Amino acid sequence: MLIVQKYGGTSVGSLERIKEVAKRIKKCKKDGNDIIVVVSAMSGETNKLTKMAYSLSDNLKKREMDLLLSSGERVTSALLAILLTEMGCETIAMSGRQAGIITDNLHTKARIEHIDKQHIEKELKKGSIVVVAGFQGITEIGEVSTLGRGGSDLSAVAIAGALNADLCEIYTDVDGIYTTDPRIEPRAKKLNQISYDEMLELASLGAKVLQTRSVELAKKLNVNLVTRSSFNDNVGTYITREEDIMEKPLVSGIALDKNQARVTLRGVSDKPGIAAEIFRKLAEDGVNVDMIIQNVGLDGTTNLGFTIPENELEITRNAMEEIEASESLEFDKNVVKVSVVGVGMKSHSGVACTAFDTLAEENINIEMISTSEIKVSMVISEKYAELAVRSLHDAYKLDK
Amino acid sequence: MLIVQKYGGTSVGSLERIKEVAKRIKKCKKDGNDIIVVVSAMSGETNKLTKMAYSLSDNLKKREMDLLLSSGERVTSALLAILLTEMGCETIAMSGRQAGIITDNLHTKARIEHIDKQHIEKELKKGSIVVVAGFQGITEIGEVSTLGRGGSDLSAVAIAGALNADLCEIYTDVDGIYTTDPRIEPRAKKLNQISYDEMLELASLGAKVLQTRSVELAKKLNVNLVTRSSFNDNVGTYITREEDIMEKPLVSGIALDKNQARVTLRGVSDKPGIAAEIFRKLAEDGVNVDMIIQNVGLDGTTNLGFTIPENELEITRNAMEEIEASESLEFDKNVVKVSVVGVGMKSHSGVACTAFDTLAEENINIEMISTSEIKVSMVISEKYAELAVRSLHDAYKLDK
Numbered sequence: 001m002l003i004v005q006k007y008g009g010t011s012v013g014s015l016e017r018i019k020e021v022a023k024r025i026k027k028c029k030k031d032g033n034d035i036i037v038v039v040s041a042m043s044g045e046t047n048k049l050t051k052m053a054y055s056l057s058d059n060l061k062k063r064e065m066d067l068l069l070s071s072g073e074r075v076t077s078a079l080l081a082i083l084l085t086e087m088g089c090e091t092i093a094m095s096g097r098q099a100g101i102i103t104d105n106l107h108t109k110a111r112i113e114h115i116d117k118q119h120i121e122k123e124l125k126k127g128s129i130v131v132v133a134g135f136q137g138i139t140e141i142g143e144v145s146t147l148g149r150g151g152s153d154l155s156a157v158a159i160a161g162a163l164n165a166d167l168c169e170i171y172t173d174v175d176g177i178y179t180t181d182p183r184i185e186p187r188a189k190k191l192n193q194i195s196y197d198e199m200l201e202l203a204s205l206g207a208k209v210l211q212t213r214s215v216e217l218a219k220k221l222n223v224n225l226v227t228r229s230s231f232n233d234n235v236g237t238y239i240t241r242e243e244d245i246m247e248k249p250l251v252s253g254i255a256l257d258k259n260q261a262r263v264t265l266r267g268v269s270d271k272p273g274i275a276a277e278i279f280r281k282l283a284e285d286g287v288n289v290d291m292i293i294q295n296v297g298l299d300g301t302t303n304l305g306f307t308i309p310e311n312e313l314e315i316t317r318n319a320m321e322e323i324e325a326s327e328s329l330e331f332d333k334n335v336v337k338v339s340v341v342g343v344g345m346k347s348h349s350g351v352a353c354t355a356f357d358t359l360a361e362e363n364i365n366i367e368m369i370s371t372s373e374i375k376v377s378m379v380i381s382e383k384y385a386e387l388a389v390r391s392l393h394d395a396y397k398l399d400k
Numbered sequence: 401m402l403i404v405q406k407y408g409g410t411s412v413g414s415l416e417r418i419k420e421v422a423k424r425i426k427k428c429k430k431d432g433n434d435i436i437v438v439v440s441a442m443s444g445e446t447n448k449l450t451k452m453a454y455s456l457s458d459n460l461k462k463r464e465m466d467l468l469l470s471s472g473e474r475v476t477s478a479l480l481a482i483l484l485t486e487m488g489c490e491t492i493a494m495s496g497r498q499a500g501i502i503t504d505n506l507h508t509k510a511r512i513e514h515i516d517k518q519h520i521e522k523e524l525k526k527g528s529i530v531v532v533a534g535f536q537g538i539t540e541i542g543e544v545s546t547l548g549r550g551g552s553d554l555s556a557v558a559i560a561g562a563l564n565a566d567l568c569e570i571y572t573d574v575d576g577i578y579t580t581d582p583r584i585e586p587r588a589k590k591l592n593q594i595s596y597d598e599m600l601e602l603a604s605l606g607a608k609v610l611q612t613r614s615v616e617l618a619k620k621l622n623v624n625l626v627t628r629s630s631f632n633d634n635v636g637t638y639i640t641r642e643e644d645i646m647e648k649p650l651v652s653g654i655a656l657d658k659n660q661a662r663v664t665l666r667g668v669s670d671k672p673g674i675a676a677e678i679f680r681k682l683a684e685d686g687v688n689v690d691m692i693i694q695n696v697g698l699d700g701t702t703n704l705g706f707t708i709p710e711n712e713l714e715i716t717r718n719a720m721e722e723i724e725a726s727e728s729l730e731f732d733k734n735v736v737k738v739s740v741v742g743v744g745m746k747s748h749s750g751v752a753c754t755a756f757d758t759l760a761e762e763n764i765n766i767e768m769i770s771t772s773e774i775k776v777s778m779v780i781s782e783k784y785a786e787l788a789v790r791s792l793h794d795a796y797k798l799d800k
Binding site (some may be wrong): 015018019040045049052053055056058059060061063064065067068070071072074075077078079082083085086091092093095097142143144191 | 404415418419449452453455456457459460461463464465467468470471472473475477478479482483485486491492493495497498500542543544
C-alpha cells in the first residue's frame, strides 16, 4: 500500500515524540508499505515565531510571514529524516517546494493548485521514505507560501490525492471522532467509520482533529482518511465515501456548536428582493450566515431570523444598520446549535421527530430548525446545551 | 553607494538587537544608499538545531542538515524585513535560493558557484532594501545547501562582488582588527586599514571577526570590506587592496597561533622524492602542513621538521607510521607560532632582524623560522607566547 501519514504538532512536539513517531513509521515501512510522511512544526514553534513577528509589527507583511513560519516544518522534517536514516531506513526530507506543492499567491492562506509529483515518485521508487514539511508550498513565481490553519492536513490530503495513495492517516493526540463531545457526555463512543458529509456536519466535534477544508478536499479527491492517535495503537476513525461505509447507523453523532448568535429582524417590509439585499450585504462583508428562518407576517411586513458566528456579531450589526432593512433589530448571543447527524436518516423517516420529542420532554424550547438529508439542526438556549446533547445521545442509543 | 551589510549572530541575537540593527539600516538608507542586508541566524539557534540533530544521530545526513540549519537565517531575514517595513522602509526578505545564490553540491560546506543577481537587482531598482538569509544557497538541482563556518560572510562578499557593491560591511560584536590580541597586550590598537594579504596572515587575530575564506573571496572579487561593531558607531577596519592603502606601516600587527604542533622526523633518507612522498601522503589525508624546515645531514640522512594544526596530530602520526619514512618521530604540542605582519616590510630590510633581536633579548629560543614578503613567522615554546607577542608589539611601536 501507499500510505500518507501526517503527524501534528503534539505528535512531534519533542525529540522523544519524534523518536516514537519514527518507530511507528519504520514498522509501517517494514510491513511492506510505501510511505510519505507529512509533518507539522513542533508544537509551540509556530506560536513562538508568530509572537516574535507581532512584537515587531502590527501590520505584518504576509509574504515575509510565510518565509518565517515555513521554517518550523522544515526543521521537523529534517530532524525526522535524520533519525529515520540513523534507524536504517532510507529517507529523504523535502520542503514544500521540493515536494512540488504549487499554490496560488494568497500568502498566509494559500490554496494548493497542483502537486508536481515527480520528485516524490522518484524517491518512492527508490524505496525511500519521503518526509515532507507540511503547511507550505511555493507559488508559480517561486515565493514561499503557507496554507493557513490546518495547512499540514491539507498538504497530506493533497499529496495522497495526487499520488493516489491507498490511505491518508492523520495522527493527532486524540483517538478519532466521537459520537459527541466526551467532556459533555462521558458515554460518547468513538466512531469506526463515518462519511465525508457526516464529518463535515460534525466539524464542531472533530475540529480539533480535522478541519473542514481538509475533509472537503479529501471528498473531492476521493482520499480515504483515518484520524487516529500517535500516542497509542488504537484503531482510529475512517472517513470515507458514503458508498464505502459498511454499517450505516441511523445517527452517527450529536454535534454542538456554541459559537452561534441569533439575529432577528422584525418588521422587514415584505417585498421581493429585500431578503436578497440583506444577505448580499452580509456576504460582501464576509459574514457566514448559517440558518435562516422567515415568518410571513400579516401586515405586509415579515420577521426574519438567522444565525451567525458569535464573533461576527459586530460586523453584522453595522451592516444591518447601514441598509436599514427593518424596524427593529435583536441579537441573542446566548444560543447554541445542536445537530443530529447521520447518513442513515436519508432512508428513515422519524429521525427529526425523535429529536423534537426528546427536547420537548426536557422542556427545551426549539427556537429555529434546519434540516438536510443527513442532519437535523436546532437552535436552543445556551443554558440547555449540555442537557440537549446528553438526552439526544441517549435517545439515539449512541452509547450502545 | 551600493552597500552590503552583514550582521552576525550576536548582532541579531534578540528582538532588541534586531531593532537596533534596523535603525542602523534605516539611517544608511536615508543617507541615500542602496542596501542589501545579509543576516546570520540569531545567536544560539544554529547550535540548538545542531544539538537536536546530534541527539538523534551520530552519522548526520548532510543534505538534511542543510535543510535543518538553513531555517535559522530565514527566520532572521523575515523578522528583520517585517520590522523594516513597519518602520516605513520598503523591504523584501529573500532566502538564499530567492537571492540567487547557486552553490556546488557539497552539503554543509558548499561553495558558491555564482549569483543569479536579477532578483536582487530588480528589487534594488524598485528602491527596496533587500534582506538576504546568509549561510545558504541552492544547488543546480534545487537542493538546499549551506556554506559552512563563516558562511554568512561568504554570502555577503559574494553578493557584493556580483553586484559590484561599493562597500561590504561585516558587523560583529568587536570593533575591528587589532595590532594584536588585546587580551594579551592591552595596548593593542585598532587598525584603520589593512590589505587583504595582511588580513590573511593575521587570520588568527581576526578569525572571530572574519574567516580566511571570506577574505580570499573578497580579494579575488576585489570587494572593499569593513569590519566593525553593530554595538557602537566606531569606525571599523577597512580591508582592501594593497594599492589602496594610504598609510603603509612597516608592521601592521603581531599574530599568535596557539593551535600548532611541531613534527620532527629524524634520519630521513636523503634521496630525491622522499619529502614529496611524505607531504603527498599528508595532503591526501587532509593535513594542513604549515612551516617546513629541512636540515641536510652528513650521513646520507636528513632531519625534517614541519608544523601542523594541533588537532591533526593523530592523523599525522598514523600517516607517518604508515609510510615509515624516518628512523624516529617526535611530536611537540607545546609550541606556538608568532608572526610579524606588514606590507611595509617589502620595501624595508631589517624587519626580520628586529624580531630575532627582540626575542633573543628575552632569551626566547626560535625553533623554526619562515618568511614571506609581508611576514616573519617564528615557532617558539608555548610558555613564551604572551611575552613574545608583547615584546614584539613594543619593538615595532604598534601602540603608538
